[in-house]
Amino acid sequence: LDLAVIRISSEARHRIKWTFLEGITVPYPPALRRGIQTLIAAPAPSLDITLRLDQRLGIFFGETAKKYLTALARRGIGVDAVASHGQTVRHLPETVRVAGQPIRATMQIGAPEQIAARTGKVTVAQFRQADLALGGEGAPITTAAMFHLFADKKESRLIVNIGGIANYFYFPAGKAITSARAADCGPGNSLLDGLAAELFNRRFDSDGRLAARGTVSSSLLRKLLSHRFLRSRQISTGREEFGPALVDKILTWGRADGLSKYDVLTTATEFTAVAIQRALKRLPLDRPRTKLYLTGGGAHNSFLVSRLVTLSEGMEVSSIDALGIPADLVEAAGFAVMGDAALRGVAWPTKFDGRQRRKWPVAGAIIQPPTVAKEK
DSSP: OEEEEEEEEEEETTEEEEEEEEEEEOOOOHHHHHHHHHHHHOSSOOHHHHHHHHHHHHHHHHHHHHHHHHHHHHTTOOOOEEEOOOEEEEEEEEEEEETTEEEEEEEEESOHHHHHHHHOSEEEEOOSHHHHHTTOOSOSOOHHHHHHHHOOSSOEEEEEEESSEEEEEEEOTTOOGGGOEEEEEEEOHHHHHHHHHHHHSOSSOGGGTTGGGSOOOHHHHHHHHTOGGGGSOOSOOOHHHHSHHHHHHHHHHHHHTTOOHHHHHHHHHHHHHHHHHHHHHTSOOOGGGEEEEEESGGGGOHHHHHHHHHHTTTOOEEEGGGGTSOGGGHHHHHHHHHHHHHHTTOOOOOOOSSOOOSOOOOOOEEEOOOOOOOOO
């Protein structure tokens, strides 16, 4: 659980000034983490289990936030509101007809009502649903927030977030928010962490040391690069495509090809790097003024980063830490900015494919904390 503290003031309705104050990362309790992993991996998850995990995760979020708020208060830092993205357990960007209507869907758990009740703070959540209501895929959703945090007048910035899924944000120098571009690239940590668990009984490949010991299998890489998402027009994807099911396929293919476990992980890491670079090559980059910044957990994987640097063909690559927010807390900071916009009733665009949209959503549901009843 990443918690970031951001001070935000509005210069105008659509412009903000921000200061990153601090942040922390708190691991999920092991039993809760296992429950969520089981839920994500289940092809037909139990509704009862989903509802109960939603509440339990909300309690964890709320209690953790309350403890942090208390520590902040002791240092003279007051917090006005909380923004919570929640934990994605399903992301279904493909259109499927349900009762005659084309439907896309996404689900994040971590009941915001539990957060509001425990912190006593107004809580903003459910950021993705407004985009779905306007025909979007519900992702990427933080592009406008990232623009306000990182766009620059002189430097074109290409930000690659390697989280569970890898995605990019491109902000041309000195351009308006509507010139931004954003989309998912494909696999990220969800695939590599799943393979590290199955092959090495590790939660993740620390610093990419395991992948660095293997050799890329051209046969396995060809199979992976034929993945349908890389050939589709979808702008978002999820663990449904690049999670447990693909891990199982890769293990089967690896055994059939007689690959070592190191070669399997090395090839999956190469797949991740190549998928990112293929996505970036489709962008109209202003290369002389463009710098690539990495964020997300994958930015700590030195082997993956080295492959991205090699494939970037001379583009300067840095950690997003250089822009004032630690890489591990960038997403949390983005949702803080989105929460502020929701509280001010500000609509921001959510689609960034070069075409103008007539409607922009105010993304985020506002949950009021409970009040103490007064008897008459």
